[in-house]
Every structure is written in structure tokens, then in C-alpha cells.
Amino acid sequence: MRKPRDFDADLKALDDKARELKTRKVRQLGELVIATGADALSADELVGALVVLAETKEAGKKEAWAKRGAAFFQSRARRTSAAPDRNTDGAPAQQSGPQPASVRKGTA
Numbered sequence: 001m002r003k004p005r006d007f008d009a010d011l012k013a014l015d016d017k018a019r020e021l022k023t024r025k026v027r028q029l030g031e032l033v034i035a036t037g038a039d040a041l042s043a044d045e046l047v048g049a050l051v052v053l054a055e056t057k058e059a060g061k062k063e064a065w066a067k068r069g070a071a072f073f074q075s076r077a078r079r080t081s082a083a084p085d086r087n088t089d090g091a092p093a094q095q096s097g098p099q100p101a102s103v104r105k106g107t108a
Contacts, residue, residue: 035076 033039038046056062 036072 033046041049053065
């Protein structure tokens, strides 16, 4: 006879996993804001920019922003690949020290 399945334990494990994933997502978004230099913006400015991005229907603009984002991550990967303590969990690596002006001032 098979052992009955403990649905409560399964649900708790799934809830714990979902909570962990949500926490990691929030942390990675924060790291991304810092890595791009967007932490220099006020919360209102950052939210306003994100609202404009979300409301944009022009495919050309979205494609250009996506290319710029991909280029940002590729340039960061090249800069950090030589570092011995690479961040390999998929989160963008966080730079220490001040951000270069070209990264902070970049706007779309």
C-alpha cells in the first residue's frame, strides 16, 4: 500500500519556494536599478519612466530599448568576466564605487 501524500507539506514547500523566488526577483530588480545608475533618480522620476515604457505601443521604440538593454548586459559581462568573484546566479553583478557618467546619464 502506498503512503498517503501530505498535501499540506507540499503546499507549504510550494509557498516557501514562491516566497523565495519573489524575494530574489525584488533583490535582482534593485541590483538592476543600481547597476544602471537609476538609483540617482527620484522614485517619482523612475516610476514615471517605467509608466511611459509600459504604455508605449511603438514596436520600433521597444526594439531599440531592448537592443540597448542587451548591449548594456553584454558590456557588463565583458567587464566582469575577468573578475575572479563572478556572480553566476543570473543576477547582474553589482559594481562597487561610483558609476561612470556614461552609465548614469544614459536615457532612452
